[in-house]
Amino acid sequence: MIVRKYHLILFLIVILLALSWGIARRSPAFGVARFDNLLINEFVAVNRTGLVDEDGDYSDWIELYNAVQNSVNLSGWSLTDDPKNPNKWRFPDITLRGGDYLLVFASAKNRRDPNSPLHANFKLNRKGEYLALYNIFSEQLSTMDASPFPAQFKDTAYGRRGDEASYGYLNSPTPGQANAESLAWQGIVSDLAFSFQRGFYDEAIAVELFTATPGASIYYTTDGSEPGEMSGALYTKAIPITNTTLLRAAAYKSNFHPSPIATHSYLYLADILDQPPNPANFPPDWGVYSKNRDSYKAVKGEPIIADYEMDPKIAQDPRYREPLIEGLKSLPSLSLVTDIANFDIYANPQERGEAWERPVSLE
Structure with a gap:
C-alpha cells in the first residue's frame, strides 16, 4: 500500500513538472x-x-x-x-x-x-x-x-x-x-502649473506659475515666441493679466532638460473686437498679388496690405457688439499661438511642404 502511494505521488510530481515546463515553453x-x-x-x-x-x-x-x-x-x-x-x-x-x-x-x-x-x-x-x-x-x-x-x-x-x-x-x-x-542631463524639469486656466476673461487676473523641481527657474513670454533663458523674462512674481495675453513659459535648471513649453491663452473678447488692422510688430503685408484681380482692384506685383481687424462696421456697431461677444463665447474655438514673425506664411497661402510650415501651440 505504501509503495503504491509512493508511486502515485512520484507520478503526480512528474506530471506537474512536465506541465510547468510546457507552460513555460509556451509563455x-x-x-x-x-x-x-x-x-x-x-x-x-x-x-x-x-x-x-x-x-x-x-x-x-x-x-x-x-x-x-x-x-x-x-x-x-x-x-x-x-x-x-x-x-x-x-x-x-x-x-x-x-x-x-x-x-x-x-x-x-x-x-x-x-x-x-x-x-x-x-x-x-x-x-x-x-x-x-x-x-x-x-x-x-x-x-x-x-x-x-x-x-x-x-x-x-x-x-x-x-x-x-x-x-x-x-x-x-x-x-x-x-x-x-x-x-x-541628470534629469528632466517637471511640467509647469498655472494658477488660472486658459480661456475667456473680462476681469483682471494675476497668474502664478509653479514647477515641482527644486531650484528650477521659470522664464516666460507674452508675444507668442518660445521662452528661453536668453529670450524670456524671469518669473519672480504673479504676472498681471488685464487684456488678451498669450502666456508661454518653461522651467530651466542646470544639467536638466527643460520642462515642455506650456501655453495659456487668456482672451478678452473686447480686445478681439477692437483689434486694429495693423497691430504693432505684425507683418505689414501678405506678399504680393500674383495676377490682376479686377474685383479686388489688385495689380500684379503690388503688395497685399495686411488686415488683421474684424470689420469695424459690425464690431463697433452697438446693435451687434454684445451678440458678437456672446456668439464668440458659444462657438467651439482653437487658439493657435506662434511667434509673430511666423505670420509671413500669409504671403504664400497655397504653398506646401516643411519649408512653409511653422511651429504652433494648439489649445
Whole structure:
C-alpha cells in the first residue's frame, strides 16, 4: 500500500513538472533575461534633423551592439515594442560580428532585405514605451534596464552610457559608433502649473506659475515666441493679466532638460473686437498679388496690405457688439499661438511642404 502511494505521488510530481515546463515553453513573456552579448545600445525616438533613411525620411532608429568577440546570427532574434507580441519584427538571416553595430529604422516600413537598410514594422512612441529584443530559440525577452523607456525629446539619443549597463539621455546620437561617455542631463524639469486656466476673461487676473523641481527657474513670454533663458523674462512674481495675453513659459535648471513649453491663452473678447488692422510688430503685408484681380482692384506685383481687424462696421456697431461677444463665447474655438514673425506664411497661402510650415501651440 505504501509503495503504491509512493508511486502515485512520484507520478503526480512528474506530471506537474512536465506541465510547468510546457507552460513555460509556451509563455515567452515569463522568460525575461539580460543577454550580455547582444544589446539595444541606443535609439532615437524623435528624429527630426538627424539620420536620414534611404527614402530621405527622418525615421526613428534603434541601434544594436554585439558586445562579445563571437559573431551572432540574428535570424533567431526579433525586436518588439509589445510584451504580448515578442516576435513582432523578426530579423533576416544576417550575422553581426563581434564589436559591430547594426542600425534598424523604427519606421513601420517593414523591410527585411539583409542587403538593404532594415526597417521594423513599428515606430517608437515619444511618450515612452516598452522596447525589447526576443530570442526565438530560447524564448526569452531581453529588456533594457530602462524598459519601458521614459519620454523622449527631439533629436536626443537614449542608450547606454559608454560601455556601462545603465541607460540615460546621451549628449549626442552616435549611430554605428560607441556611445557618449557622459549623459546629457541628470534629469528632466517637471511640467509647469498655472494658477488660472486658459480661456475667456473680462476681469483682471494675476497668474502664478509653479514647477515641482527644486531650484528650477521659470522664464516666460507674452508675444507668442518660445521662452528661453536668453529670450524670456524671469518669473519672480504673479504676472498681471488685464487684456488678451498669450502666456508661454518653461522651467530651466542646470544639467536638466527643460520642462515642455506650456501655453495659456487668456482672451478678452473686447480686445478681439477692437483689434486694429495693423497691430504693432505684425507683418505689414501678405506678399504680393500674383495676377490682376479686377474685383479686388489688385495689380500684379503690388503688395497685399495686411488686415488683421474684424470689420469695424459690425464690431463697433452697438446693435451687434454684445451678440458678437456672446456668439464668440458659444462657438467651439482653437487658439493657435506662434511667434509673430511666423505670420509671413500669409504671403504664400497655397504653398506646401516643411519649408512653409511653422511651429504652433494648439489649445
